[in-house]
Amino acid sequence: MSKITVNGGNKIFGELAVQGAKNSVLPVLAGSILCKGNCVIHNCPRLSDVETSIKILTGLGASCLRDENTVIVDSTQISDYKIPEQLMREMRSSVVFLGAIIGRTGKAVISSPGGCELGPRPIDLHLSSLEKLGVNIREEHGFLYCDTPKGLKGAEIHLSFPSVGATENIILAAATAKGVTVIHNAAKEPEISDLADFLNSAGAKIYGSGSDTIYIHGVNSLGSTEHTIIPDRIVACTYMAAAAITNGEIILKGVMPSHMVAILSVFRESGCKISVSGKSLKLTARDRITRVPTIRSLVYPAFPTDAGPLVIAMLSCAKGTSVFVENIFENRFRYIDELNRLGTKIKTEGKIAIIEGVDKLSGAGCKCTDLRGGAALVLAGLRAKGKTVIGDIHHIERGYEDIVENLKLLNADIEYTED
Numbered sequence: 001m002s003k004i005t006v007n008g009g010n011k012i013f014g015e016l017a018v019q020g021a022k023n024s025v026l027p028v029l030a031g032s033i034l035c036k037g038n039c040v041i042h043n044c045p046r047l048s049d050v051e052t053s054i055k056i057l058t059g060l061g062a063s064c065l066r067d068e069n070t071v072i073v074d075s076t077q078i079s080d081y082k083i084p085e086q087l088m089r090e091m092r093s094s095v096v097f098l099g100a101i102i103g104r105t106g107k108a109v110i111s112s113p114g115g116c117e118l119g120p121r122p123i124d125l126h127l128s129s130l131e132k133l134g135v136n137i138r139e140e141h142g143f144l145y146c147d148t149p150k151g152l153k154g155a156e157i158h159l160s161f162p163s164v165g166a167t168e169n170i171i172l173a174a175a176t177a178k179g180v181t182v183i184h185n186a187a188k189e190p191e192i193s194d195l196a197d198f199l200n201s202a203g204a205k206i207y208g209s210g211s212d213t214i215y216i217h218g219v220n221s222l223g224s225t226e227h228t229i230i231p232d233r234i235v236a237c238t239y240m241a242a243a244a245i246t247n248g249e250i251i252l253k254g255v256m257p258s259h260m261v262a263i264l265s266v267f268r269e270s271g272c273k274i275s276v277s278g279k280s281l282k283l284t285a286r287d288r289i290t291r292v293p294t295i296r297s298l299v300y301p302a303f304p305t306d307a308g309p310l311v312i313a314m315l316s317c318a319k320g321t322s323v324f325v326e327n328i329f330e331n332r333f334r335y336i337d338e339l340n341r342l343g344t345k346i347k348t349e350g351k352i353a354i355i356e357g358v359d360k361l362s363g364a365g366c367k368c369t370d371l372r373g374g375a376a377l378v379l380a381g382l383r384a385k386g387k388t389v390i391g392d393i394h395h396i397e398r399g400y401e402d403i404v405e406n407l408k409l410l411n412a413d414i415e416y417t418e419d
Contacts, residue, residue, distance in 0.1 A: 004390040004404060006381030007413035008363060012248035014410040018236045018255050019045040019401045020069070020229035023306075024191040026093055027168045028198045028229060029053040032073040033060065033100040034175055035202045037224030044071045044229060045401040048394065052091040056083055060101070078104055085111040085143075091398075095123055096165055098146070099172035102135055107147040125166040129157050133173050133181065154179030154218055162187040162212065162299050168195055174216040175204045181216040188212060189300040190259045194230045201225040233259045234306045235400060236281070238375050241314040242407065244272050244285040245383045250410065252281045262303040266292055266311055270318060291320030291357060297327050305329055306372050312336075313376035316344035317383050318357040326351045335373025338366040342380045342388060363388040368395040375400065382412055389417070 020043035030053070032039040044050060044066070054064045054071065061079040065072045081101050088094050088111045101108040127137050130146070132155040137146050154177050159166060167187040172195075174181035186192070188210055196209035202225040205217035236255045243250040244267065257264065257276045264274055270289040275282045292315060297305040305328035315322040316339065326332045333348045340346060341364040345356040363386030368374030374396040381388030390396075396403060407414050 001391070001419050002393060003417050003419065004378060004393050004396070005415050005417045006363070006378065006384070006388045006390070008361070008382050008384040008386065008388060010246065010382070010411050010413050012243045012246045012250060012382065012407070012410045012412060015251040015253065016239055016406055016410060017253045018231045018239075019043070021191060021194070021232040022047055022049060022399045023164070023189075024194040025050055025229045026053055027096050027172070027191070027195045028227065029057065029071070029073065030097045030100040031172055031195060031199055032057065033062070033075050033078055033097070033104050034172065034199070035222040035225065036076050037074065039073045039075070039202070039224065040226040041071045041073065042069065042226070042228040044069050045232070047399060047401055048397045049091050049093065049399070052087055052094070056087050056094060056097055059084060059087070075104070081105040081107050082109040083111075093165065095126060096168050096172075098126065099130065099169035102130065102146055102148060103152065103173045103176050106151065108144075109146070110144050111142055125159060125161065125163050126169045129159070129166055129170050130173055132157050133170070133177060135173070152177035152218075154181040154216070156182045156184070158184040159186065161185070164189050164192065167192055167214070171195060171199070171206060171214065171216060174218060175199050175206065176221060177218040179218055181218070183214040183216075184212070186212055186214045187299065190230055190233070190256070198225065198227040201227055230259070231255050233263065234304065234310075234372070236260065237263050237307045237310050238379070238400070239406070239410070240267060240283050241310045241379050242382055242410065242412075243283050244270065244289055245314045245317055245379050247285050247288060248411075249284045249286070250282070254279055255281050257281055262301060263307055266295055266303065270315065288359075289314065289318045291315065291318045291322045294323045294325065296325040299328070305332060308332060309335060309372040309376035310379065312346065312353060312355055313339060313344075313379040315355045315357060316346060316380065317359070317361065320357055322355045322357070324353040324355065326353070334369040335376055338369060338373070339376060339380055341366045342384050344380060360385060362386055365389045365391070367391040368393055371395050371399045375403075378403065378407075382407070
């Protein structure tokens with residue numbers, strides 16, 4: 001199996017264009033199911049999750065063609081409504097296809113995420129919301145069977161938590177439902193607005209995306225469209241952290257700084273110099289960064305949970321002690337034990353991580369536990385003296401396009417190696 005090997009010690013410097021957002025392209029590809037005609041989607045990164053989405057679309061009867069970073073989807077012939085269990089397991093976020101499939105065919109069959117019985121977990125918010133739109137759902141032997149005997153009808157839905165996935169599924173199901181759907185306490189992430197922009201360009205009538213109340217006026221059908229995916233703010237944060245942890249300098253092109261206000265604030269507080277011009281961002285960290293007393297992850301526009309592992313890795317080499325409070329995911333800190341193999345001094349208790357900054361890290365063998373935790377290991381490896389060998393990199397490939405080649409362009413000594 002492939003691993004990533006990093007020989008640390010090189011300062012990161014140079015210029016890089018940021019890929020399209022993983023958390024935007026997946027719901028947009030799902031949304032193409034609702035469109036009868038060609039959807040031309042630009043800035044689609046080459047990620048394993050994107051390739052799985054394309055497999056799902058193809059299995060449902062769509063025609064998909066990739067031309068470099070453009071994907072063309074023709075869903076005119078969509079006929080199936082089942083997602084194979086294997087594909088569901090390949091991509092945990094495949095549940096975002098549920099609302100779109102129901103919106104197009106009136107029914108859907110998917111395996112329960114993770115293959116376990118339904119229980120008190122975030123997907124329950126998706127399902128209860130879809131039920132308010134007229135979806136009947138039953139669970140049998142690890143599968144969800146959904147149908148709409150009376151069709152989808154608009155409803156007023158109040159989310160107990162501003163879940164991104166639940167907001168997306170409601171939008172997708174409601175776009176072609178009869179009547180008006182109102183989502184209260186909706187997620188406000190930029191990826192929600194990107195999905196709404198895509199669907200509106202195909203003929204949907206969605207208002208208020210980016211606010212906590214979204215209105216969806218159902219239309220009869222959606223047609224062809226062309227759309228460009230927004231840049232990935234978490235990927236941008238990753239390369240910024242790579243420059244910061246190595247006392248380097250980086251220019252990122254094709255970013256949207258307005259989506260990254262909370263992230264930029266943390267980097268500035270750590271002592272990094274940041275300048276912004278249009279869709280270009282320059283970060284300089286020529287001296288050792290300093291601690292950030294407290295960072296708390298919360299829903300947008302606050303600091304994003306996905307950026308947590310990246311700044312924790314960065315602050316592991318800062319002057320002083322930082323505290324990170326994780327308020328979104330209970331098991332976010334699983335990667336910390338692997339990070340500590342490289343010499344970081346990070347202790348966790350419940351939702352709190354205490355990061356005692358050290359001056360030096362040492363290369364070691366470690367394994368990815370998840371996508372962003374895997375990226376954190378790469379960041380630490382860039383700073384560590386000696387060789388760091390990172391296994392289970394399929395996690396990283398879910399969200400980063402050409403991370404090894406990109407870091408090489410930025411002066412890193414990094415390679416893919418085989419077992």
